[in-house]
Amino acid sequence: MKTSDNVWVVIPSYNEREALVHVLATLAGLPVSTVVVDDGSTDGGANLAGASGSWIIRHAINLGQGAALQTGIQFALSKGADVVVTFDSDGQHDAGDISRLVAALAENNAEFALGSRFLGDAPGIPFTRRVVLQAGVMFTRLFSGIRVTDTHNGIRAMTRKGAQSVNLTLNRMEHASEFLDQVVSSQLPYVEVPVSIRYSPASLEKGQKSTAAFRIAATLMAERLR
Amino acid sequence: MTTFQLLAIPTCIMFALIATRRRRNLLTRRQSLVWVFVWLTAAIVVTLPNIASAIAHVVGIGRGADLILYVMCFASILFVRYFYHKQRRLEIALTALVRTSAVATAIAPARDP
Numbered sequence: 001m002k003t004s005d006n007v008w009v010v011i012p013s014y015n016e017r018e019a020l021v022h023v024l025a026t027l028a029g030l031p032v033s034t035v036v037v038d039d040g041s042t043d044g045g046a047n048l049a050g051a052s053g054s055w056i057i058r059h060a061i062n063l064g065q066g067a068a069l070q071t072g073i074q075f076a077l078s079k080g081a082d083v084v085v086t087f088d089s090d091g092q093h094d095a096g097d098i099s100r101l102v103a104a105l106a107e108n109n110a111e112f113a114l115g116s117r118f119l120g121d122a123p124g125i126p127f128t129r130r131v132v133l134q135a136g137v138m139f140t141r142l143f144s145g146i147r148v149t150d151t152h153n154g155i156r157a158m159t160r161k162g163a164q165s166v167n168l169t170l171n172r173m174e175h176a177s178e179f180l181d182q183v184v185s186s187q188l189p190y191v192e193v194p195v196s197i198r199y200s201p202a203s204l205e206k207g208q209k210s211t212a213a214f215r216i217a218a219t220l221m222a223e224r225l226r
Numbered sequence: 227m228t229t230f231q232l233l234a235i236p237t238c239i240m241f242a243l244i245a246t247r248r249r250r251n252l253l254t255r256r257q258s259l260v261w262v263f264v265w266l267t268a269a270i271v272v273t274l275p276n277i278a279s280a281i282a283h284v285v286g287i288g289r290g291a292d293l294i295l296y297v298m299c300f301a302s303i304l305f306v307r308y309f310y311h312k313q314r315r316l317e318i319a320l321t322a323l324v325r326t327s328a329v330a331t332a333i334a335p336a337r338d339p
Contacts, residue, residue, distance in 0.1 A: 037328075056333040059324050071325045075332065169318055226310055 007032040007102060008081040010072030011054075012065050013089035014038075017045030023087070024052040026095040035075055036089070037068040065154075066175025070168040077163055084163040088154040097195040101157035104193045111162035112183050112190035116150035120194030129199075132213045139217060140177060143224065146184050148192055152176045155195055162188055173212060174219045231272055238269035 009032050013020050020036065027034055035055040038045070040062030057071060069086055076084045083102055087093050097115060104113040117125070118133075133152055140151040154176075158166065165186035170178045183190050245253065245261035253261070271278050271294070278290025287293045 035332075053335040055335055057328045058331070058333075059328050061324060063321055063324060067321050067325070071328060074325070075329055078329075169314075169321075171317065171321060222310060223314075226307060226314070 006080055006082040007085060007098075008076035008079065008083070009034045009085045009087050009098065010069060010076055011036045011087050011089050012039055012068030012072060013041060013045060014062060014065070014068070015041045015043045015045065016089040016091075017041075017043040019091040020045045020089045021052070022091055023089055023093075023095075024054055027087075027098075028052060030095060030098060032085070032098065033076075033079070033081075035072050037072040037075075039063060039065065039068040064171035064175070065173060066168045066178070067171040069175060070166070073163050073166060073168075077160065081163070082160050083157055084160070085157045086154055091200065092197050093155045094196040094198070097155060097193070098157070101155065101193050101195070104191050105157055105159055108191040109189060110191040111159045111165075111186070111188035113157040114148060114150070114183075114190060114192050115153045115155035115195035116148065116192045117153060117195060117197040118149045119192055121196040122199070124199040125197070126199070136177075136213065139220075140180055143220070144177065144181050144184055146180050148180065150192070151180060153195070153197070162186070170219070170223065172216075172219070174216050174223070177216070177220050178223075234272045235269050238265045238272065241265045242269070 009027060009030075011020070011023065011034060013036050016023075024034065024036070033055070034053070035057060038056060038058045040059050055075070057075060059068065059071070072086070073084055083105065085098055085101060087095075087098070093115075097120075101113040101115060104110065122130075133150065136151045137149060141147055152173075156179075162183075165188060166179065166182050168175045168178055168182075242262045242265035244251065245258050245265060247253075248255065248258045251258075271290075275290060278293055280290075282288065282290045282293035285293070287296070
């Protein structure tokens, strides 16, 4: 990453007080601006973000990760971002992947760089989680027409042009599929980049249950059939 | 008269009368007329079930009950679509409201980059 790039990292957060502090610490040394979008947290975690040099935006009520991401993306664009990176607050993502994603945009003339744990590294991924994610890949290939190896990865980079073509309206976890739909409909070039996902007992406990995939699929079908 | 008719006919008439209370139920004049028509039709069909069979035969359906079933399926799909769209519009509006307020009160970092 060149320091001349105006790179913004958008971090949606909901009750991730402990992990968020660590995440912001790992980002502190990078030549990026960060914005934490606190999605109605009740654990006071976002109060700690300001001291680490991050912008803080607070949703008055919990809307969902998709809504938080869209808020952050719009905010970053309003601040003149050249590149917008989305990054989870639960500590699963590696800050070192940010520079690889940003570099991939320029190297491949892409507007979107999508992180893939299945091209990279995902030690400790539960078997059921792997099965559900692979089913998600097949579902996405069938209904979105996009061939990617990881459809539910929160780390991605997009140029300003790419970010401007994104308008997430599905507020909850369905936003990941909606994002890919919009990548397809934008007809802008994209590239997949190997990234690392670290599964810890804490992140697995707080994360989405594998059974949530059925609810996500039902919501996506309802949206397509409306 | 069957037990079902003894229960259903007064119930339908009661709901038809409730539908005439426009102000209390926040109904427009058209909505009120539609619901009165629906409930009175239901009362008539329950009273004279052969009417449903006669109409069914006219449109090529074997039984009156089948005709009612098809109509109910179609109406249910329309209702579900209507309320889904309404709910999505509300969700999008609520999100926009929360987002606007959140961005307006964004807190800059301790050291502004």
